[in-house]
Amino acid sequence: MLPFLRPDLANLKAYQPHPPIPEPYDQLDTNESPIDLPADVKASLANHYQQSIAANRYPDGGHGALKQAIAGYVSESAGGATAANISVGNGSDELIRSLLIATAINNGAILVASPTFSMYGILAQTLGVQVIDVGRTDDFCINLDIAQTAIENNSVRVVFMVHPNSPTANGLNMGEIEWLRQLPNDVLVVIDEAYFEFSQHTLVADSLSRSNWVVLRTFSKAFRLAAHRVGYAVAQPDLIEALEKVRLPYNLPSFSQAAALTALAHRTSLLATLETTVKERQQMATWLSEQPAITPWPSAANFIYCRLSNKGIAQLGMEQAEGLHHIFSTLRQQGTLIRYTGGGLRISLGTPEENDRTRANLQTVIG
Numbered sequence: 002m003l004p005f006l007r008p009d010l011a012n013l014k015a016y017q018p019h020p021p022i023p024e025p026y027d028q029l030d031t032n033e034s035p036i037d038l039p040a041d042v043k044a045s046l047a048n049h050y051q052q053s054i055a056a057n058r059y060p061d062g063g064h065g066a067l068k069q070a071i072a073g074y075v076s077e078s079a080g081g082a083t084a085a086n087i088s089v090g091n092g093s094d095e096l097i098r099s100l101l102i103a104t105a106i107n108n109g110a111i112l113v114a115s116p117t118f119s120m121y122g123i124l125a126q127t128l129g130v131q132v133i134d135v136g137r138t139d140d141f142c143i144n145l146d147i148a149q150t151a152i153e154n155n156s157v158r159v160v161f162m163v164h165p166n167s168p169t170a171n172g173l174n175m176g177e178i179e180w181l182r183q184l185p186n187d188v189l190v191v192i193d194e195a196y197f198e199f200s201q202h203t204l205v206a207d208s209l210s211r212s213n214w215v216v217l218r219t220f221s222k223a224f225r226l227a228a229h230r231v232g233y234a235v236a237q238p239d240l241i242e243a244l245e246k247v248r249l250p251y252n253l254p255s256f257s258q259a260a261a262l263t264a265l266a267h268r269t270s271l272l273a274t275l276e277t278t279v280k281e282r283q284q285m286a287t288w289l290s291e292q293p294a295i296t297p298w299p300s301a302a303n304f305i306y307c308r309l310s311n312k313g314i315a316q317l318g319m320e321q322a323e324g325l326h327h328i329f330s331t332l333r334q335q336g337t338l339i340r341y342t343g344g345g346l347r348i349s350l351g352t353p354e355e356n357d358r359t360r361a362n363l364q365t366v367i368g
């Protein structure tokens with residue numbers, strides 16, 4: 002270990018994105034859209050680069066036009082958002098880190114409920130922030146008694162919730178939402194709506210009306226812009242100002258800002274594919290529920306979470322973890338990448354052809 006490094010870094014591992022994937026793998030492990038931008042939208046973006054982006058100039062560090070356009074989109078689900086309610090990040094990952102910098106470093110802990118999005122914990126650890134994990138019940142709800150006790154016994158500054166959750170795909174229920182609403186105003190409630198477009202349920206009205214709430218969203222999923230790394234936060238102006246203070250000055254390249262603006266301008270046609278995703282979700286959920294070896298959970302997102310049933314464990318003659326790993330690696334050999342996480346398998350929905358192949362490959366292991 003280099004002598005000038007923080008000793009606690011020795012316990013951390015660099016985030017492992019999957020290695021370059023040889024064609025023709027079906028990439029159903031990162032919840033992206035399976036469909037690239039349409040050629041005419043890409044062409045208009047390329048044209049914009051050619052005509053209007055000066056490569057020698059820094060990007061718009063205030064994200065003025067983009068904030069305005071995002072506020073318009075957000076207002077479609079909860080009226081009244083303005084540019085002053087929006088902060089833009091290099092992916093919502095950057096906003097998670099900015100939130101931790103603005104709230105918890107040297108100032109308290111964060112609360113998460115696993116299985117959930119791993120970056121809250123990973124980023125907190127890199128910043129030396131304590132993570133309190135209250136876990137979930139068998140149906141992936143939050144045990145509110147345990148969570149309440151954790152809040153009372155620790156100096157929790159932030160509660161991170163995904164709505165709907167990744168990897169388990171369930172949205173927050175009314176009891177959980179009411180519990181979050183009654184938290185004291187010295188605890189920040191972060192609602193990560195990365196999969197909002199698939200669930201069509203948002204808590205953005207709370208983030209506009211409550212000083213201790215913020216909603217995070219991303220262009221990486223339904224908007225098909227994962228390559229461009231654009232996320233945004235919706236909150237009251239005081240919190241937005243704090244996020245603006247701690248971020249890097251030119252955090253979002255001009256081309257990414259243009260891509261998000263272009264996607265918003267074409268949102269009706271881009272989001273029309275959600276209908277196919279919802280249909281595919283239904284078909285995959287029905288098929289999985291017909292497999293005696295598998296227990297799937299209902300999904301409000303663009304992925305489905307499942308584990309082995311008791312029958313599946315008996316059929317494979319393996320423990321749950323070993324059996325899931327066996328399925329994961331067999332599918333990988335067959336050309337289908339899914340995610341083995343949080344003690345279950347998370348299968349992103351792909352194109353209809355990819356989903357057919359996933360079912361066929363799964364059939365060879367558990368059929």
Ligand SMILES: Cc1ncc(COP(=O)(O)O)c(C=O)c1O
Nearest residue numbers: 092093094118167195219221232
């Ligand atoms: C719940 C959740 N939040 C945030 C992100 C990160 O999104 P971005 O690509 O905007 O950094 C993801 C990505 O998988 C996610 O699942």
